[in-house]
Amino acid sequence: MNARKLTLALIAFGALLAFPGVVGNPYYIHLVETIMIYAIVLFGLDIVVGYTGQVSLGHAGLFGIGAYTAGVLVFKLDASLWVTLPSAIAVTAAFGAVLALPALRVTGPYLAMVTLAFGTIIQILINEMTFLTEGPLGITLSKPALFGHKLDETEFYWVVAVMLLVSLVVVHRILRSHLGRAFEALRGSPVASDCMGVSVYRYKVYAFVISAGLAGLAGALYAYSEQYISPNTYNFEQTVLFLLAIIMGGRKTRTGALLGAAIIVMLPKLLDDLEMFRIVSIALAVVVAVSAGVALKRGKTTLQAAAIPVIGSVALAAVSFKLQTMTDWRLSIFGLITLFVVYYLQDGIVGFVRNALNLRGHAATDADDVAAMSSGGDALTHAGGGNGATLLQAQGVLMQFGGLKALNNVDLIVKRGTIHGLIGPNGSGKSTMMNVLTGIYTPTAGTVSFAGKTLAGRTSSDIALSGVARTFQNVQLFGEMSALQNVMVGLHHSFRSNLLDVALHLPRYLRENREASVRAMGLLRFVGLADLAGEEARNLPYGKQRLLEIARALALDPELLLLDEPAAGLTAPDIKELLAIIQKIREHGVTVILIEHHMDVVMSLCDTVSVLDFGQKIAEGLPAEVQANEKVIEAYLGGQAT
Numbered sequence: 001m002n003a004r005k006l007t008l009a010l011i012a013f014g015a016l017l018a019f020p021g022v023v024g025n026p027y028y029i030h031l032v033e034t035i036m037i038y039a040i041v042l043f044g045l046d047i048v049v050g051y052t053g054q055v056s057l058g059h060a061g062l063f064g065i066g067a068y069t070a071g072v073l074v075f076k077l078d079a080s081l082w083v084t085l086p087s088a089i090a091v092t093a094a095f096g097a098v099l100a101l102p103a104l105r106v107t108g109p110y111l112a113m114v115t116l117a118f119g120t121i122i123q124i125l126i127n128e129m130t131f132l133t134e135g136p137l138g139i140t141l142s143k144p145a146l147f148g149h150k151l152d153e154t155e156f157y158w159v160v161a162v163m164l165l166v167s168l169v170v171v172h173r174i175l176r177s178h179l180g181r182a183f184e185a186l187r188g189s190p191v192a193s194d195c196m197g198v199s200v201y202r203y204k205v206y207a208f209v210i211s212a213g214l215a216g217l218a219g220a221l222y223a224y225s226e227q228y229i230s231p232n233t234y235n236f237e238q239t240v241l242f243l244l245a246i247i248m249g250g251r252k253t254r255t256g257a258l259l260g261a262a263i264i265v266m267l268p269k270l271l272d273d274l275e276m277f278r279i280v281s282i283a284l285a286v287v288v289a290v291s292a293g294v295a296l297k298r299g300k301t302t303l304q305a306a307a308i309p310v311i312g313s314v315a316l317a318a319v320s321f322k323l324q325t326m327t328d329w330r331l332s333i334f335g336l337i338t339l340f341v342v343y344y345l346q347d348g349i350v351g352f353v354r355n356a357l358n359l360r361g362h363a364a365t366d367a368d369d370v371a372a373m374s375s376g377g378d379a380l381t382h383a384g385g386g387n388g389a390t391l392l393q394a395q396g397v398l399m400q401f402g403g404l405k406a407l408n409n410v411d412l413i414v415k416r417g418t419i420h421g422l423i424g425p426n427g428s429g430k431s432t433m434m435n436v437l438t439g440i441y442t443p444t445a446g447t448v449s450f451a452g453k454t455l456a457g458r459t460s461s462d463i464a465l466s467g468v469a470r471t472f473q474n475v476q477l478f479g480e481m482s483a484l485q486n487v488m489v490g491l492h493h494s495f496r497s498n499l500l501d502v503a504l505h506l507p508r509y510l511r512e513n514r515e516a517s518v519r520a521m522g523l524l525r526f527v528g529l530a531d532l533a534g535e536e537a538r539n540l541p542y543g544k545q546r547l548l549e550i551a552r553a554l555a556l557d558p559e560l561l562l563l564d565e566p567a568a569g570l571t572a573p574d575i576k577e578l579l580a581i582i583q584k585i586r587e588h589g590v591t592v593i594l595i596e597h598h599m600d601v602v603m604s605l606c607d608t609v610s611v612l613d614f615g616q617k618i619a620e621g622l623p624a625e626v627q628a629n630e631k632v633i634e635a636y637l638g639g640q641a642t
């Protein structure tokens with residue numbers, strides 16, 4: 001954090017602490033306290049929704065578990081704040097792991113349904129377990145004591161403010177670290193994450209557990225804040241409000257979470273007060289009209305597109321003067337605002353403002369700060385020697401999809417230090433072979449061993465960590481992350497730091513982060529992308545994306561690199577650059593399996609070439625031998641030769 005940001009943050013926190021003294025009105029103090037508590041839940045929910053891209057409709061349930069853990073501990077054991085807060089975090093985090101289980105099997109609407117069911121079950125359990133929770137009667141508790149002193153409203157407000165600050169710093173640090181990059185990688189491409197040694201299973205569970213821990217902390221604070229908890233609070237409406245807050249505020253931003261919390265706490269109150277609603281709707285209409293004007297002037301929108309939100313917000317302001325009472329219209333207006341945000345502000349309010357002001361789009365990580373200063377080091381480590389020995393051996397591999405044998409009894413031996421070409425007409429089984437070698441597919445029959453160890457029963461991330469890296473036929477980058485961050489995901493294996501190292505910025509994490517950033521920059525330089533380190537991967541030209549995938553794969557320090565059609569879609573100069581890079585990779589002792597349709601690339605690079613046709617190996621040998629082989633010529637002429 002630079003000095004200017006730190007000063008601003010300190011001023012903001014000072015203002016937050018001073019708020020009760022300045023305002024004095026308990027109603028407003030409680031309102032801001034609730035916003036802070038909701039913001040803590042939203043920091044966590046954003047990890048799951050914004051970063052890993054999972055849907056959770058179970059967070060109201062988790063919030064309830066936190067509240068009831070604190071409530072029951074106070075009610076039954078008269079426990080202190082030192083016991084209730086850690087217990088609420090721990091118990092809720094454990095439930096978070098339970099909630100993560102369905103996320104390992106299902107995604108999208110199915111996950112939404114399962115998490116919704118989780119929330120409902122929690123609410124029912126709280127209601128029914130009267131021996132513990134007092135059921136529908138609820139639990140009444142008073143403000144806690146700290147160091148023997150019973151906190152009053154203002155003092156408890158300060159406790160909440162400090163908890164908000166701690167949560168903000170911890171979450172921010174996690175998300176800027178290798179853990180945050182792992183979460184984001186899951187969203188970008190789960191397959192690529194696994195193949196970079198970042199286990200999708202493990203990091204989904206971590207995301208849910210950390211997220212639940214924060215919901216638990218917030219729940220406990222909420223119980224003390226309200227001084228009464230009952231099962232009805234933690235219902236469907238609340239879970240939807242949490243999600244809406246993330247959508248409205250903007251995902252992947254802490255400011256968005258704070259703003260979202262403020263909106264969901266204040267909006268219902270605003271919709272209760274007709275006078276206030278009129279003032280706000282006029283202000284909204286003015287803001288929308290001015291923004292539309294600015295966007296039009298900058299050529300960022302068309303008159304047609306800008307007209308609808310302007311007319312809509314002016315109409316809302318006009319209608320507010322027609323209404324005599326808000327009661328009947330509350331839900332409709334709330335729905336309209338939601339529709340508006342979802343339709344027009346897909347990156348949330350914070351994303352919209354960032355776009356409008358042309359601020360940096362992608363979330364920076366600690367790596368960016370270091371990389372900006374780094375001059376790069378020795379990017380590519382030398383893989384072990386022993387050239388000529390067998391590195392990979394596949395025997396009798398059969399891969400069957402229903403009645404189709406994509407691979408049929410294929411044997412393959414790849415020698416260390418060589419470039420081994422794998423060619424064949426479209427649909428001959430080349431990519432299927434890659435997927436078998438990287439653990440994405442488990443072969444129906446046959447064995448594969450790498451460096452003398454079998455790959456049977458091992459996960460993709462485990463295989464990746466043992467030294468097999470790959471690129472993909474259809475580029476699988478983490479689109480919303482910068483080029484540098486993509487490579488840093490490949491360097492995930494070089495981090496030993498745990499949550500504590502990251503949260504406290506202990507020397508181990510700082511050292512690992514520094515070293516990894518320098519290496520990532522070096523790798524980008526190796527493939528000629530150093531100048532584009534800060535660019536979002538999805539914005540890179542296609543040829544550069546392919547090179548970035550290679551840099552990311554090299555970050556794994558692989559012994560074996562699988563390149564799946566690296567020259568596909570590349571221009572002639574790009575192909576020349578690619579050839580030079582693959583040569584350099586070989587010079588560093590990395591063994592390469594190359595799938596390629598460009599025969600000139602295969603012929604100029606490969607030491608050995610294997611040819612597949614209809615899932616069977618029909619030829620193998622030196623490139624020139626294979627090129628002259630009659631079966632190969634026939635396969636290509638009979639198929640769709642390129």
Ligand SMILES: Nc1ncnc2c1ncn2[C@@H]1O[C@H](COP(=O)(O)OP(=O)(O)OP(=O)(O)O)[C@@H](O)[C@H]1O
Nearest residue numbers: 401404406424425426427428429430431432433473
């Ligand atoms: N998951 C799957 N389910 C069903 N069939 C599959 C699956 N994956 C591959 N196949 C089939 O297996 C055969 C081999 O496909 P594969 O993608 O391995 O070929 P390829 O040689 O890589 O082709 P291309 O050069 O077009 O990429 C094809 O008929 C394909 O439709």
